[in-house]
Amino acid sequence: MTKLALVLSTLLTSAVAETIHGVVVFSRHGDRTTKHYKNQQLTSLGAEQNFLQGSQFRSRYLDADSSLQILGVSEDKYVSAQVAASAPDQAILLNTATAFLQGLYPPLEGLDPDLAANQLNNGSDSVSPLNGYQYVVLHGQSADAPDAIWIKGDDSCPSAITAQNSFMKSDEFAQRSEETKSFYEKFQDTLKDVYDYSTPANFSYKNAYDIFDLVNVARIHNASSPSLDVSDEDLFQLRTLADSAEFGTNFNASQPDRDIHARTLNAGLLAQLQQIVTTKAKLKFSLFAGSYDTMLAFFGVNGLTELSDDFKGLPDYASTLSFELFTENDVTGFPDSTDDLRVRFFLKNGTTGAFTSYPLFGTGEDSLSWSDFESSMTERSLSEVGEWCTTCNSELPFCAAYVDSKASGSNDGKDSDDKGGMSGLTKAGIAMLVIGCVFLVAGLALFLMSRKKRAQGPVAVAGAPITSDQKSINSASTPSQV
Numbered sequence: 172m173t174k175l176a177l178v179l180s181t182l183l184t185s186a187v188a189e190t191i192h193g194v195v196v197f198s199r200h201g202d203r204t205t206k207h208y209k210n211q212q213l214t215s216l217g218a219e220q221n222f223l224q225g226s227q228f229r230s231r232y233l234d235a236d237s238s239l240q241i242l243g244v245s246e247d248k249y250v251s252a253q254v255a256a257s258a259p260d261q262a263i264l265l266n267t268a269t270a271f272l273q274g275l276y277p278p279l280e281g282l283d284p285d286l287a288a289n290q291l292n293n294g295s296d297s298v299s300p301l302n303g304y305q306y307v308v309l310h311g312q313s314a315d316a317p318d319a320i321w322i323k324g325d326d327s328c329p330s331a332i333t334a335q336n337s338f339m340k341s342d343e344f345a346q347r348s349e350e351t352k353s354f355y356e357k358f359q360d361t362l363k364d365v366y367d368y369s370t371p372a373n374f375s376y377k378n379a380y381d382i383f384d385l386v387n388v389a390r391i392h393n394a395s396s397p398s399l400d401v402s403d404e405d406l407f408q409l410r411t412l413a414d415s416a417e418f419g420t421n422f423n424a425s426q427p428d429r430d431i432h433a434r435t436l437n438a439g440l441l442a443q444l445q446q447i448v449t450t451k452a453k454l455k456f457s458l459f460a461g462s463y464d465t466m467l468a469f470f471g472v473n474g475l476t477e478l479s480d481d482f483k484g485l486p487d488y489a490s491t492l493s494f495e496l497f498t499e500n501d502v503t504g505f506p507d508s509t510d511d512l513r514v515r516f517f518l519k520n521g522t523t524g525a526f527t528s529y530p531l532f533g534t535g536e537d538s539l540s541w542s543d544f545e546s547s548m549t550e551r552s553l554s555e556v557g558e559w560c561t562t563c564n565s566e567l568p569f570c571a572a573y574v575d576s577k578a579s580g581s582n583d584g585k586d587s588d589d590k591g592g593m594s595g596l597t598k599a600g601i602a603m604l605v606i607g608c609v610f611l612v613a614g615l616a617l618f619l620m621s622r623k624k625r626a627q628g629p630v631a632v633a634g635a636p637i638t639s640d641q642k643s644i645n646s647a648s649t650p651s652q653v
Contacts, residue, residue: 188501191241192512193447194232194493195440195457198224199466200267201489205388207365207381213263214392218270220489223522225274228493231526232456233275239495242505244455248286249276249305252453255443258460259323260311267489268460272307275456279303317556317569321439322461324553325432325468328563334428338419339377348376351412357405358382361397379416383409414484421464422471428562433468435559436461438552440494441545444514447496448541451505466492472551474533475518487521496541512541 201217201224213221232241240246245253256272258264279287280303287303288296299305312319314326325331338344355374362368362385374382386409389398401409422430436459443457463486469475470482495515498506506512515538517526530536532547539547553559560570 189239189497189499190502191232191239191495191497192452192505193444193455193457193496194228194241195443195447195459195496196228196494197436197440197459197461197466197469197492198267198271199463199486199488199490200263200460201270202391203263203388203488205384207385211263213266213270216391217488218266220522221267221270222274224489224491224519225271226277227274227519227522228271228491229275229277241452241455242502243452247276247282248279249307251308253455254307254458255310255446255454255456256307256458256460257310257312257318257322259319259326260313264460264462265309265311268309268458269307271458271460272309273305275458276305276307279305315567315569320435320556320559321442322436322459323432323465324435324559325464327565327567328431328559329565330428330563331431334423334426335420337426338416338423338429341419343419344376347412347415351376354408354412355382358386358401361386361401363397376412376416379409380413383413410485417464417485418467418471418483421468422476424471430468430472431553431559431562432465433472434551434553436465436469437472437548438554440492441548441552441554444494444496445545448509448512452496463490466490473531475529475531477533478529486518487524489522490524491517491519493517493519493526497538509541513538514541514544515539 198221200213201220202214203217204211204214231237231239233244233246234240235246254272254275256268258268278299278301280298282303284303287298289298290296310318312322319326325335352375355376355378356371359368359371359374362374362382365385368374383406386398386401386406389396390401390406393399420429422433427434439459443454446454446457466486467483469492475482493516495517497513497515498511499513500511515528516531517528518524519526528537531539531544532551553562556569557573559565560567560573563570
C-alpha cells in the first residue's frame, strides 16, 4: 500500500460523532476562455461547474439532513452575518464566486415559497426577481488594495515574479526543454491559426501551459478546430508537461519568494478561521475565489507534495480547498475552550471529485488541534501588509508607508541623491517642510493678533480618520470582515 493510500485508509476509519462550527473555502474558477488571448471569461460551462460545486457544499454543510450541517447555520435563507465572500476585482473570479454562492444559497421560491415572499403594508407580496434570487454579498478586492494580497499575493510582487521566472534558467528547465523539443514541434499545424505562434521557436517547453491551454479549450468549445485531431495520449502529455512547468514556476523549497502567494493565502485562510473562533461561530462560511497557481504553491508550502506527486499537478476547473472547524463530540453550542476545537483540510478536485481529507504539514494526522493548526499556519504565512510590501519590493501605493526606513537608512557616507544631494530627506521633502513652517508661523501670528477679538465658546476638534496602512491580517478591516 502506498503512503497516500495508507493515510487515506486511516482517515476513512477515524470517523466519529462531530459538530461542524464553520467552514472556509478557496475555489478555482470553472471552465473559461483561453488565457492566451487575455481578458479570459468564465464560460456558461464554467459558471455551471462553480454553481454545482456550491450546491455540493450546500448539501454537505447547510442541508438539515446532513450529519455535517454547520451548527446554527441558516439552511435556506442567506444571512449576511454568517457568510463572507471575497474575490479579486477580475470578472472571471467575481463570476466564479457569484456562481458558487448561488449554488450555496439558490433562489428561495424553489426552497421555501414562504421565505421568498416579503409582505408589504398594502397586503401584497414582493418576491425578488429570478424566483427569489438571493443577493449574497460579495466583496471585490481591487488589485491596488491591501486586502487583495490575501487571495493573489504574487500580483504586483516583483520578488515573486523574479523568483518564478528563474525557473526558466534552471538545469531542470533546460533538460525538459531539450527532451520535449520534438514533441512540441508536432503541434505547429494544430496551432497554425494562432497569430503569434508563427515561428517554430514558440513550440517548446517554455510555453507548456499556453500550448496545453490552447489545445484543451479548443477541444471543448471549437467544433472546427484542428485540436480535435490531437489524441488523448498527446493531450495527457501536454497536461503533464504543463503540470511540471507550472509547479516548478510556483514552488521551490529553497526559494521562498516563488510561493509568496501561498503564504499570503495561508494568512487569509487562517484569519477567516480565527474570525469564526473569536465570534464564537457567528461567522459560519467563508469563500475566496482565486487561481490554480496559488493552489499549486499552497500544496508545496503546506507539505502536501510529500504525500503524493499528484499534488504537483494542475487542479481541475472549479476545484476547492476547504477547512472544517469542528469539535469531536456532538454538541449544541460553541465550546468554551479552544482546546476542544480541531481543523481538518479537504481537497475536492473538480465537480466530480469527492471531499477528500489530507493531513497538512507532514503530520500524517487526520486533523489538528486548533492551537497546533494555528501555529503551523502562522509559521507558513505572510501575515502583515508591511511584511508583504518589503518582501515583494512592491511599488503599490499602500506600500509607501513601509519603505521610508530604506530611504532614511545608512548609505555608507554616500549621498542618496545621484547629483551629490542630501541623505535621508529628499530635496523636495525639505522644501515642503520649509513651506509648512512658513505657513505655521503666519498662522500663529494671525492667531495671536485675533484671539482677543473672538468671543469665548466651545472648541471644535477635527478628528482624523484612522488609516489601515499598518494593519495585519487579523485587524478589523482585513478579510475577516469581507
